Amino acid sequence: MPKPRLNPRSLPYCFLLLFSAVISSKIVAQSVTIPVETQHNAIVFQTDKDQQLGTIYFGKKLSKAQEYTQVSAQYQQGSDFTGVLNSVYTPSGSTNLLEPAITVTHADGNNSLNLVYVNHELKNISNNVTLLNISLKDPVYNFKVTLHYKIYFKEDVIEQWSTINHTEKGNVVLHKYASANLYLKGGNFYLTQYHGDWAKEMQPEESKLSHGIKTLDSKLGTRADLFQPPVFMVSLNKLASEDEGTVLFGSLAYSGNFRTDLELDFQDNLRIISGINNYASPYTLKPNEDFVTPVFLYTLSTKGKGLASRNLHNWARNYKLLDGKGNRLTLLNNWEATYFDFNEQKLAGLLKDTKKLGVELFLLDDGWFANKYPRNGDVAGLGDWQENKTKLPNGISSLVKEAKQNQVKFGIWIEPEMVNPKSELYEKHPEWVVKQPNRAEHYFRNQLILDLTNPKVQDFVYGVVADLFTKNPELAYIKWDCNAVIYNAHSATLKNQSHFYIEYVKGLYKVLERIRTKYPKVPMMLCSGGGGRVDYAALQYFTEFWPSDNTDPLERIFMQWEYSYFYPAIASANHVTDWGKQPIKFRTDVAMMGKLGFDIVVSKLPEQDLKFCQEAIKNYNGLKTIIWKGDQYRLSDPGTSNTASMLYLNEEKTSGVIFNYLVNNRYAANSSLPIPLKGLDPEKQYKIQEINLYPGTSSSLKGTQVFSGDFLNTVGFNPDVNSGRTSVVLKIEAVK
Known part of the structure; x- marks a missing residue:
């Protein structure tokens, strides 16, 4: 099939179907390659000689799309004894030896499943949103899975879910039914997860993922994330900081029991499988009935956690949160x-x-x-x-x-x-x-x-x-x-x-x-x-x-x-x-x-x-x-500093507000160093003024000073937080 002509200025430039041909010695003729591209990232799927569809790349978007097919040849990680190690939706009971995304008992009592690529279709929903549907089918049984990828191009966010159905002569029992099955390559992987209880919500924990399976789950039924929230981060190669490193944010959008398995396999690659928790929940699926899983959403950033969070914020306000760009009542x-x-x-x-x-x-x-x-x-x-x-x-x-x-x-x-x-x-x-x-x-x-x-x-x-x-x-x-x-x-x-x-x-x-x-x-x-x-x-x-x-x-x-x-x-x-x-x-x-x-x-x-x-x-x-x-920038982390500092900046980079707090009262703690700002236009000039002063007090800061955005981004500004000024709110405005 000839390679389609593309206009790189058109939106969304999310997908392209590469020509089905031999491009490297690792690729068999007539294989299908499907790059799923957002503004900055790409997930690339490819069929093998048996029409098994696997993930061959997940990372920063390459400038030359045809080079995605050359990625696999650069990895020498030993034999894949399964043939489905990188499967886009791993079945159980056939050649798979690791954690499956789906497990079934067919109408005849057989517990094996194999899923091969059938076709895919692309739908443009808007100039920013595209929906990709990939059909997989068991070659022996009338059993089908459709994988759905809803791509938000500008926000670098993907919503993924699956639809499971069959036309077998009797009911099929679903024992596991994940929404998504991601596959990542990296030198090391670091997990940031959260735990809590009443009045102790969102307590972070960081760990290096070791071989085996790390499971994040809930079995509470409702109020499901009381002890274990569904959100998490995975840093690739090294722990991502606010502004550096490659990091994946993920979460299951579901209000009941959830389960996310993170498995570091024998080739040192990471498989992330997320969906409804199958705990006490085998599901009997009738012929011609659709089982639709909830959405697993994720965003990848190669520039640290701050960008990933802003991606999610923009996506949430634009597409998911009710009236996300509307008003709220105090x-x-x-x-x-x-x-x-x-x-x-x-x-x-x-x-x-x-x-x-x-x-x-x-x-x-x-x-x-x-x-x-x-x-x-x-x-x-x-x-x-x-x-x-x-x-x-x-x-x-x-x-x-x-x-x-x-x-x-x-x-x-x-x-x-x-x-x-x-x-x-x-x-x-x-x-x-x-x-x-x-x-x-x-x-x-x-x-x-x-x-x-x-x-x-x-x-x-x-x-x-x-x-x-x-x-x-x-x-x-x-x-x-x-x-x-x-x-x-x-x-x-x-x-x-x-x-x-x-x-x-x-x-x-x-x-x-x-x-x-x-x-x-x-x-x-x-x-x-x-x-x-x-x-x-x-x-x-x-x-x-x-x-x-x-x-x-x-x-x-x-x-x-x-x-x-x-x-x-x-x-x-x-x-x-x-x-x-x-x-x-x-x-x-x-x-x-x-x-x-x-x-x-x-x-x-x-x-x-x-x-x-x-x-x-x-x-x-x-x-x-x-x-x-506005865009949110974390400036000083309360977990590692005496002060917490957070900046909110409008899209035009002309107006913002900075919240600063003292979070440590020991040894005369204060904001001893200037706090570098982020996101400002280096060419603009900015005035910083303290607001929210308590009646009868005055600011220790000079309200008439003007700084370049370059100075504030590089050197920073000291809010003069100390035991006598435990919270300082600063208004920042561009001046002409």
């Missing part, structure tokens, strides 16, 4: 002001405080519902979503009206997937609850999970939201919580219990799809007692997520730093609370690095503290577009 939450103890009078005062503080929305948290078993604590009431008549005799609608009179909006907390055993819902519908019929119930925060595999339960959960909006059409915000995991997994109505974990997540997404069809733009926070549920499948339905219940600002600096690698600032809900011992300025400055909110008793703030908050909100309103939508 808010005042009543939770830490009242907990469960409130009434209409208290809330009326808080609504006035919302206006006084200068934020846009009041959020009523947990405790507003249930009558037979009032929600006066976390032991009762979940599932009974009627206004509590004692606390709110005039209902939610009166509060919405009160908010409007105070010229602010009104939002509300719900946890509609959950139920307390002490509730009317549990009494009426025990069959709606996830539990084993012959085993004792086991509770997480005194609650159980509603069975979202059941369509009646899906209707109920959707109805909780729909009923609130029917009665209160001006409701402006939903905080959607999820404070339990699945124990004793069992559905009273599901015929095949092995499908439970998968069908549960499908049920959740069905509910969220219905909600977003009816209410497409209403802001919703994805909350789960912390960052135990954030993933890019869920963020298609939510405008923001709650990183952690731990709002101690010192702890939050570290958490928000790690979250920022994978999620843009506009998605991170950061609240000023009374956690920690730091002054109100430090707490507010930290919370400004995302979507700002407050959870404090405004009426008890000292006069100067209130004045500071009011002025800080004004500053934030002037800078929030840059924080939410």
Whole structure:
């Protein structure tokens, strides 16, 4: 086949089908080569003599595409005893000897599978997005896998998933069904993974990958990433720094059980296989039924972690996060002001405080519902979503009206997937609850999970939201919580219990799809007692997520730093609370690095503290577009320095904001050295001015100095952070 003519200026220049011919001694005639190219990177697939499709290259894009076929000859790593070591989607039961991407039992009971290349097709979705579909088929059985690659050219991001189907004479059982199977070559591989618990989310760990399999997984069912987030990084050859090294960021976009296997094989190459966790979940696939796996997304950077994160941020805002380029509401939450103890009078005062503080929305948290078993604590009431008549005799609608009179909006907390055993819902519908019929119930925060595999339960959960909006059409915000995991997994109505974990997540997404069809733009926070549920499948339905219940600002600096690698600032809900011992300025400055909110008793703030908050909100309103939508640069790592420093810069490189914090109080720690900035135009001149000063204080910095972008990028700027100036916010602007 002749090589197609290409216009290198056209977008997307993502794919080209090379001529099927002998190009090197390693390539057999009539082989098919498929380079998958983004703006800077390429993954290249090629068939062998048996039409097995393998990965022959994954890395920086070459200037001459025809040279991809010469890559394999440069590696002398010994024999491939399997023939499928570099398979794009490794089957089990035939010649494979390593971890498979897919394992099946055919209708006749046979456990072997072989997948050979059939064809591929290319679809242009836009001038930046292309979809490649590759068909693979077993030569013996009527069993097919289609691999999907959605390529975001400018962002260097790839979404990959698979569709599995068959036309055998009977059902096929899927024992493993990955979304993606990557294959990387490198001298060494270094893994950055995360772990945590409630109030300890996103704790990083780094290790050199050794031979064997490293598995990152969750078996919690819901709130799946409480202990093990699905996000990770793999550095090639050496640990990548912020601005140097080759690094892959990856994550499964899925809100249930996930599993990622990283296997260093006997040839010293790395195989990454990621998808739904097949734990307790063999899936019976009927003839002509499609099993569609969730998306595994990844981006490769050859210029360090900072570029990889900005790739993901741009992709998320443009394509994945709900209203990713839209507006967000600053808010005042009543939770830490009242907990469960409130009434209409208290809330009326808080609504006035919302206006006084200068934020846009009041959020009523947990405790507003249930009558037979009032929600006066976390032991009762979940599932009974009627206004509590004692606390709110005039209902939610009166509060919405009160908010409007105070010229602010009104939002509300719900946890509609959950139920307390002490509730009317549990009494009426025990069959709606996830539990084993012959085993004792086991509770997480005194609650159980509603069975979202059941369509009646899906209707109920959707109805909780729909009923609130029917009665209160001006409701402006939903905080959607999820404070339990699945124990004793069992559905009273599901015929095949092995499908439970998968069908549960499908049920959740069905509910969220219905909600977003009816209410497409209403802001919703994805909350789960912390960052135990954030993933890019869920963020298609939510405008923001709650990183952690731990709002101690010192702890939050570290958490928000790690979250920022994978999620843009506009998605991170950061609240000023009374956690920690730091002054109100430090707490507010930290919370400004995302979507700002407050959870404090405004009426008890000292006069100067209130004045500071009011002025800080004004500053934030002037800078929030840059924080939410600008490029993010990590300047000084709190893990290795006395100071943390983060820059947000607009696309034109004319305006930005730098947040600086002291994170070590030992030995008179301070910002002893200048901190080099990043991303500035070296030809521009910039003025740096300190903002967010506490009333009655002045800056130690000269506000009239002008520096070139070259000077600031190369030498840097010292924010003068010390024990007397623990947080310093700097506004940077280009001058003519």
